[in-house]
Amino acid sequence: MPSSSPAAASPATATPEGVPVAAVDCQIGFVEKLPPADFAHFRSPLLDNFAFCEQFSSAKTQLAWIRVAQGGQTVALVPSVRLVKRPATDMLRHGLRRWLGPTLGPLAKKTTLLIDTAFLAYDDSSPFYIREGGLLEPEEIKRQVVKFARQIQGIDTLWITEPESQSTWAADEGFQQFYTLPMAQIELGNSASFAEHVASLSKKRRRNLKHEREVFAEAGGEIETHQATLSSPADRTLLDELLACLDASASHSQFAVPYNDVLTNPQAFSQQVQTILVARVDSQVVGFMSFLMTENRLMQCHGGLDYQRSHEVLAYHNLIQAAVKLALKHELKTVSMGPLNNETKRRAASTLKPMVANLWNRNPLDAFAAKKFFAKNLEVYRGEVGSQQQ
Secondary structure (H helix, E strand, O other): OOOOOOEEEOOEEEOEEEEEEEEOOEEEEEOOOOOHHHHHOOHHHHHHHHHHHHOOOOOOEEEEEEEEOOOOEEEEEEEEEEEEEEHHEEEHHHHHHHHHHHHHHHEEEEEEEEEEOOOOOOOOOOOOEEEOOOOOHHHHHEEEEEEEHHHHOOOOOEEEEEEHHOOOHHHOOEEEEEEEOOOOEEEEOOOOOOHHHOOOHHHHHHHHHHHHHHHHHHHEEEEHHHHOOOOHEEEEEEEEHHHHHHHHHHHHHOOOOOHHHHHHHOHHHHHHOEEEEEEEEEEEEEEEEEEOOOEEEEEEEEEEEOOOOHHHHHHHHHHHHHHHHHHHOOOOOEEEEEEEOOHHHHHHHHHOOOOOOEEOOHHHHHHHHHHHHHHHEEEEOOOOOOOOOO
């Protein structure tokens, strides 16, 4: 990856200090390892997780930081993922990608620079981490990062995902914009216990929760909690069971995840510091969900089901209930379940956070095809911005 590149700031009004923005040197480049002093200001459990995942980068999925500096000081960090020569058709709806991928062959293979929160536990905030009080406004920093990214040789596509409220700047930068899967969350409000949380729900939801617990209990289901890592020899059996659930979920999913070779890398999964909820029936693992904890949120980063037994006993539903209990135990305010990719999440969620994809193609023919055909047939497509078709 290129190391750094000066990005000339655009003309703008003077800052409160009286320094014209255009006179500020803005240095942008990739860094594989951040100096401790740079990282300290931005540090969070989610950025720690990206730094952890970065060491498992593959030839096809390359994680790296984009660092923005002014006067030698880091003013922004942007976690990025380079997806090398991936078939663009893999992201299409299942029926289309089965025949269109082989039809287009090598023509479909594109290299994409992805800027979103997939390795940040699918946070619903912007993937641009920007220091407050800098000489450049946040939107100008984003524009300079885009300018830098477009200059990188070999990048065919730039994909940036942000919350709807923070993505308006991209419309003027030539991006095609559309809604993707919203982030599903359970807001716990002021509930201090699971009983208080249940009492705040509708009568129908309370009845469903009771039914879900009864089905699971009658099957002899239990939820167990594991914290830290699964890297010791004693954890090998459990690790294999969880990896089998991950594989089963991937094979049953309609969604093709291009960065799964790193996201679900077995070695990374075993070493990742996370809290894992495991559903067992008759000593058999039938499903799990794992989480990272931030200051006030429980963030799901992995999950899997065995699909032979889990649906019968409503294991997934009970794992979600267990996640709520876990969050309340730690006095957290939100359970984040990531992208809305199934109906169970929809029913459990109290809030859906709209997310917008900003898509740019270097080749004008690719851009035309994306606007007229590809984008609207992506598995994650949920409507043009402003259309209310989420």
